[in-house]
Amino acid sequence: MPPRRKSRPRSAQHAALGEAIRQLRKDAGLSQEQLAELVGTDLTQIGGLERGVRNPSYSTLLRLAAALQVPVSAIMTLAEQIQSHA
Numbered sequence: 001m002p003p004r005r006k007s008r009p010r011s012a013q014h015a016a017l018g019e020a021i022r023q024l025r026k027d028a029g030l031s032q033e034q035l036a037e038l039v040g041t042d043l044t045q046i047g048g049l050e051r052g053v054r055n056p057s058y059s060t061l062l063r064l065a066a067a068l069q070v071p072v073s074a075i076m077t078l079a080e081q082i083q084s085h086a
Contacts, residue, residue: 009052016083018052020075023082024068025050038067 009015025035025046032050036043040063048054049064056064065072 007051007053010055011052012083012086013079014052014055016052016086017056017075017079018050019082020078021046021064021068022050023078024070024075028068030068035064035067039063 009018025032032046033043036046039060041060045054049056061072061075065075
């Protein structure tokens with residue numbers, strides 16, 4: 001039996017960051033699988049980030065930004081906007 005997937009975000013900040021990543025990924029027209037390949041990580045890592053259950057390292061944020069063709073600051077700004085509207 002596969003391990004149980006965490007469904008609750010670590011925090012409101014993690015949830016907002018995950019939603020920002022999801023929105024930017026969809027805006028770029030990428031699937032989770034495509035983004036994972038571009039970032040050089042596993043599909044489960046992308047899913048965990050988008051659900052807010054994983055805490056990305058700075059290097060992961062840099063790779064995500066490069067794959068999404070946005071600056072890291074754009075990811076963080078969108079996450080802050082999402083959190084402030086929640």
